[in-house]
Amino acid sequence: GQNIDQPTEMTATEGAIVQINCTYQTSGFNGLFWYQQHAGEAPTFLSYNVLDGLEEKGRFSSFLSRSKGYSYLLLKELQMKDSASYLCACMDSNYQLIWGAGTKLIIKP
Amino acid sequence: ETGVTQTPRHLVMGMTNKKSLKCEQHLGHNAMYWYKQSAKKPLELMFVYSLEERVENNSVPSRFSPECPNSSHLFLHLHTLQPEDSALYLCASSQKVGTGGEKLFFGSGTQLSVL
Numbered sequence: 001g002q003n004i005d006q007p008t009e010m011t012a013t014e015g016a017i018v019q020i021n022c023t024y025q026t027s028g029f030n031g032l033f034w035y036q037q038h039a040g041e042a043p044t045f046l047s048y049n050v051l052d053g054l055e056e057k058g059r060f061s062s063f064l065s066r067s068k069g070y071s072y073l074l075l076k077e078l079q080m081k082d083s084a085s086y087l088c089a090c091m092d093s094n095y096q097l098i099w100g101a102g103t104k105l106i107i108k109p
Numbered sequence: 110e111t112g113v114t115q116t117p118r119h120l121v122m123g124m125t126n127k128k129s130l131k132c133e134q135h136l137g138h139n140a141m142y143w144y145k146q147s148a149k150k151p152l153e154l155m156f157v158y159s160l161e162e163r164v165e166n167n168s169v170p171s172r173f174s175p176e177c178p179n180s181s182h183l184f185l186h187l188h189t190l191q192p193e194d195s196a197l198y199l200c201a202s203s204q205k206v207g208t209g210g211e212k213l214f215f216g217s218g219t220q221l222s223v224l
Contacts, residue, residue: 008149031210042111042199042215050210087152091210099151 028093132200
């Protein structure tokens with residue numbers, strides 16, 4: 001079966017760095033997405049990786065290793081507003097999105 | 110503001126009620142989706158409409174009935190729901206080009222409670 005695994009909850013300190021991991025097992029691969037969802041709000045797109053390597057967008061970076069079925073989202077210089085859930089989703093060979101259950105990130109002062 | 114608007118934001122209904130959820134997208138996209146989000150579970154895709162034609166129905170019970178009258182509007186009609194249907198219902202849109210990588214734009218959802 002197809003599966004996405006990510007930690008349920010993580011805690012980090014304001015100003016620090018946190019890495020949220022995502023491992024996937026899918027039938028084929030057409031890219032991996034990260035979305036951010038603040039409580040009570042819409043999920044919003046953060047990144048899309050289809051090739052191996054690191055892509056940086058300001059304080060956020062996303063990494064992909066297709067051979068390992070692994071991705072991570074790296075958040076630097078954490079701010080209180082980064083407290084949210086982070087959703088990992090993988091697109092399979094049929095262009096269907098397989099979603100993880102999300103990682104709730106708690107930022108402490 | 111994501112360009113996708115959902116109403117109502119909150120809905121409480123009894124098991125014998127009939128209600129409808131509404132979604133409108135202002136992005137000119139050609140595909141719209143209904144997702145169910147339950148606490149600590151992955152998003153569940155319910156329905157997909159592409160160019161106003163339903164292209165996917167993921168074994169959703171018939172008590173959920175979608176309607177897409179045009180490319181900008183999507184409805185989810187609800188009747189005789191069960192308490193386990195209580196969840197956040199998210200609408201999303203995208204511009205499908207068939208090559209993957211299309212990002213979804215989500216509405217803020219309707220938090221549904223079935224009593």
